[in-house]
Amino acid sequence: MKAYERKQLLERVEREGATVGADIPDRIEVQGEEIDLREFVFEIKRRDTIPAGERERVERAKKNLRRERLQRVQRIEEGDVTREEGEELAGTIIGIDRALNALQSLGPTDLEREQQAQQAADTKRWMGFLKKALGRDDDAAARRGR
Structure with missing residues (x-):
């Protein structure tokens, strides 16, 4: 991948509003473990409130997603990927950001x-x-x- 292509991909994943219209990936490997990300996010968002035990699970998932996002961005920055791999990584990073935004909007609410x-x-x-x-x-x- 050429330097300008890498720069474009990195700008794309860091762009404000990059997640608008983006899909949460169905399945993704996070920290060596395959998870059904879309199902997990929608399962958590369907609930009115998050029980204490689930809150810990959600926080752990957010931490792992942030770590995975950082690792994928670093793979693009290092430039050891092809253009196609970079595009795929960028799409997945944006999907991870979308999932993180959805999980961030959750929290204890006092209706x-x-x-x-x-x-x-x-x-x-x-x-x-x-x-x-x-x-x-x-x-x-x-x-x-x-």
């Missing part, structure tokens, strides 16, 4: 707190709208003695 925050934000927007619509603001009301 009640989120709902309260949403209601408070809605109320604030509504009050701001009403003040503008009625031509009032707090400073003008205070000057008029209200």
Whole structure:
């Protein structure tokens, strides 16, 4: 592979938004172990909450995926691969990034707190709208003695 081709591949995998439209690989070898990555990610995302035992498994999977991603990027950087192998590696790296993004978005959520925050934000927007619509603001009301 030529130096400019390697540079293009590396830019592609580091590009912001590279994962948009990318697929999570069905199966991938991570740290010498073959895993069904897509099935794992979708299985975890289907749940409303992640049990404590599963949380450890997810964190371990994310750590292993990051390590695997780094190793694949280094293979491209070293340039000991053909153009076709580099393309395949780049596609897999982007798929790993997509899986990592999906797993990163998981986490303990407090639905009640989120709902309260949403209601408070809605109320604030509504009050701001009403003040503008009625031509009032707090400073003008205070000057008029209200």
